Amino acid sequence: MEIPNGVKVGVAVVALAGAGFFLWKHFSTADGDDTTFTTTPRYFSCTSNHDFTTTAAEMRQISTANAGIMICPECKAPAVEKFKCPKCSKFVDFVGHGQDPTVCPSCKAKLD
Ligand SMILES: [Zn+2]
Numbered sequence: 001m002e003i004p005n006g007v008k009v010g011v012a013v014v015a016l017a018g019a020g021f022f023l024w025k026h027f028s029t030a031d032g033d034d035t036t037f038t039t040t041p042r043y044f045s046c047t048s049n050h051d052f053t054t055t056a057a058e059m060r061q062i063s064t065a066n067a068g069i070m071i072c073p074e075c076k077a078p079a080v081e082k083f084k085c086p087k088c089s090k091f092v093d094f095v096g097h098g099q100d101p102t103v104c105p106s107c108k109a110k111l112d
């Protein structure tokens with residue numbers, strides 16, 4: 001059966017609008033400052049050493065679309081989250097269980 005393209009696009013737009021409305025409703029009723037949460041920058045390095053930054057919302061989108069794995073937008077390699085040093089802007093590893101390092105391994109600055 002032939003479906004005209006216009007119809008398909010129309011259906012997709014309606015579906016997207018529905019999803020957007022649902023998300024908006026969901027976040028607008030959640031506690032806390034969700035705008036800050038979704039726009040918080042998150043830093044990543046992929047296994048090919050590309051550094052990239054996403055917002056928390058983009059991170060969720062990408063990882064949800066890839067079975068929970070964060071991937072590099074450039075080469076699609078798996079990526080791990082990094083800590084961005086406020087002094088030298090290098091992406092460095094978290095320590096322990098996702099804690100910010102107390103000293104930057106790159107520039108040796110003390111981090112609070
Ligand atoms: Zn990459």
Ligand SMILES: [Zn+2]
Pocket residue numbers: 085086087088089090104105106107108109
């Ligand atoms: Zn540093």
